[in-house]
Amino acid sequence: MDKHTTREAGRPPGMTDVARVAGVSAQTVSRALAGHPNVQEKTRAKVLAAVEQLGYRKNNAARVLSSGRSRTIGVVTLQTSFYSRTALTHGIERAAQEAGYAVSAATTASLDTSAIESAMLRLADQHVEGMILAVPLIHVSRQIEQLTGAVPTITVDGSRTSATEVVAVDQSLAARLATRHLLDLGHETVWHVAGPRAWLDASSRSQGWRAVLEGEGRVVPPELEGDWSPESGYRNGLILGRIPDVTAVFVASDEMAFGVIRALHELGRRVPDDISVVGVDDIALAEYCSPSLTTVAQPFAEMGALAVAHLMRYIADPDAAMEPASVEPSLVVRASTAPARRV
Amino acid sequence: MDKHTTREAGRPPGMTDVARVAGVSAQTVSRALAGHPNVQEKTRAKVLAAVEQLGYRKNNAARVLSSGRSRTIGVVTLQTSFYSRTALTHGIERAAQEAGYAVSAATTASLDTSAIESAMLRLADQHVEGMILAVPLIHVSRQIEQLTGAVPTITVDGSRTSATEVVAVDQSLAARLATRHLLDLGHETVWHVAGPRAWLDASSRSQGWRAVLEGEGRVVPPELEGDWSPESGYRNGLILGRIPDVTAVFVASDEMAFGVIRALHELGRRVPDDISVVGVDDIALAEYCSPSLTTVAQPFAEMGALAVAHLMRYIADPDAAMEPASVEPSLVVRASTAPARRV
């Protein structure tokens, strides 16, 4: 550090430097750059010229320290590469960028309360103005409660216990679309391989599936559960393939669906001839693996944008009432589903 | 803001508060928390107790402003969900976290110089101590040169023009493993669907493939090019499938490989009976799609760790000489490759 206040070589220009060059005060520079209304056009122009000339860039740390506002939001995600979370994160990033916000990501290796807590704390330390939780909040600790109280937080998994705002794809609808599609093809009933129960996404799908079957007076088969990985789909497929009257399966994610299909294949049951399979997500490979997968496409980009929009509103007015928002998924029919064969 | 220096309700506790409770000076608190050696164990304990009692959390903005060090590194990635980049990012995140660094991600929608420039500037504004570029630097602008001069930067794509340090998977080896595997199965020669030329990953694979063929005196078929997407693999597959003497194809990514396989399938050429296909990456689905894919696994986690380790060393001593580092991929043989049929 240096005693002299005069400009130094090797130090980036500060607001004072801009002020000097523009012939105004540092204060005016601040206002001009912040888009404050009470600044003459002429003055603003002078400031901008000086900024250009010096190659001035704002010092974010100073701004945050002084104002408490960071223009940054945080996203908590699970440290894995499931397609859905990746796609969602991208949607959020793009939307945040457009809103002039930076995104700070904190990943957690597990869904433990303490792990999520620590991810949220890391974000809080970075003075984020809001958070988006892309993981299910299984248990809301005192610490988390305090954080969500202090920092506007929304969750895109819609944890049922939380005190946070919720944005979500209508997963129940996704499940209903899939299940009804299979019934429409003439199948007696539809089996289901669900995601982990901790995820609301997973349990909403399960509920939607069950609702359709019950509404139609069909037998509701026991539900199987995976962990989103292809491998868990495979394990469940090995079970399903051994049950003779299984002819239609709704799987809670595309990656698991391919695992299921592989297992069925190995057991000699053909898809879609013997068994129809529907997934969820519409990953890039869904169309190109064999057989191409009938699935329910999720509008992840839209979803990210909606989450950010919601959060912005929440940040602007923390007291405003907000009802949960949701976007609609859509069915994409491909080759993994076929009409039930006459018995 | 407030005139009084005494504690206020509703304001989080600061270092001065901790100092008061612990009965030491703010300075000592700073040193104790920074792990400075010249602090008595007893004093440190008192400080930690006070921290605990007050629920004190450091103010990062203030630390950055004052010290210039942010304990944050930045990562520039492309705004897509290709498996490789996602996996790599996770490797980086984990390693950085272990090193006590936060990760700030900046995504860019395109590979334009200006887009990458702006992503790097955004990171610079956040006072990152170092950057990892996970995108190819096609053209190094004056601005970028200035940035890489000011902030330690390494690239994991190994752009040939850049003035940055390089960490990479040995892609040439990956290609040689794949190509040799196919030749060993008795195929006359091997065709290649490459990634975009702008990516060094892609061109290294192409070179490795070519080197093996030339070394063995085989015919080097013309090279096809995709954009990493399954769809581009499909397009190229539609071409390859129409060429009668194609019996083995090395594809630069798993996602493209499945696209190729699908196209071949549609043209009535069986994999692996008629044509063997090898991919690169070993994505989670490689084992579960049909046929399961022979591929070259990339050690992304290791790679991320290596990149971070390199960057840490670079940050610690920007002048230290560092040779490019690389990690080794490994071949995973599955069902998409088979011995060439006797002609």
Next chain:
DNA sequence: TGCGCAGATGATAGCGCTCCCACCTGCCGG
């Protein structure tokens, strides 16, 4: 016995910005 040095602690001065308030123009109405 005393000097000096090293280890432990404290005091002070910023880091670059934004807030609050005072100021200074010019113009309106009384």
Next chain:
DNA sequence: CCGGCAGGTGGGAGCGCTATCATCTGCGCA
């Protein structure tokens, strides 16, 4: 004609922390 009021501007005072230097202890050694 002058007080007042509004829009524009400038002047300080911090924001919470760390760097630098000063200070203060205790101890070894001559």
